[in-house]
Amino acid sequence: MTELTIPSRKLTHDGVRRLIDAAVDKANELGVPVGIAIAGDGARIVGYLLMDGARPLAQESASAKAMTAASHRMPTHKIPYDVGMGLSVTTQGKVIPLRGGLPIVIDGHCVGGIGCGSGTGEEDEVIARAALAAIGAENPEA
Template sequence: MTLVRPAFKLTHRGAMLILNAAIDAAEDMGVPQCIAIVDEGCNLLSFIRMDGARVLSIESATRKAMTAATTGQPTGGIAADKALLLAEATSGRMTNLFGGLPLIADGHIVGGIGVGSGTGERDLQIAEAAVAAFNRHMNGGTSA
């Protein structure tokens, strides 16, 4: 009987690499953002509210990251009628707003990123840029 199993964990350095890549993308677009990085258990590892980002986006960015980490799927792809059920079933802790992506290393979900304060399209583009930076780093063989 196996009582313990090995697990992939996102480190604080990995979270900071992702956060900095998202900040760079947001600055390049000229869109201040709230950016949240969570681990696989939805524990907040890093967060920033960039100058000029909307205060109410603090919660939505965090919920996007948590939703992506929990489901292993990008946020924003659920039909509207199901999205309402999702919010209700989770007491509003999960969201279907665009801008959340899972963080995957070697086939394992290690966390999620959530970006909020711009349009859904911009939020998603910034999250995609951050995930791409993480993937490049992981594929380069350097640990995060």
């Protein structure tokens, strides 16, 4: 007989705050203020913080990176640009093929994505990666 439901894992709001706090610490260390977004179930945004001095429109880019990494379960910069831009228009910007988004994988479960925006793509990625390391999440492929 077919199963109606299957077990899953969800990121807690405490986990979200710890990711955001760790990203802020790394961003402060680098002197690069960013917007930090976290996506959870169904690639919906569950957390966000815009740091002092970061670009106000980083909300949308960081959120898109978080949703993209959560849905694709891979770093955003691994998506080929042409494919990613096609998906971006179709999803009205929810998918973005730009560097700075990483999947959140804890104990083997992908429970969402983190996206940073306002730095260079490389800075955004370094900050996102540091946040994952701080909570003991898996380090995604480079």
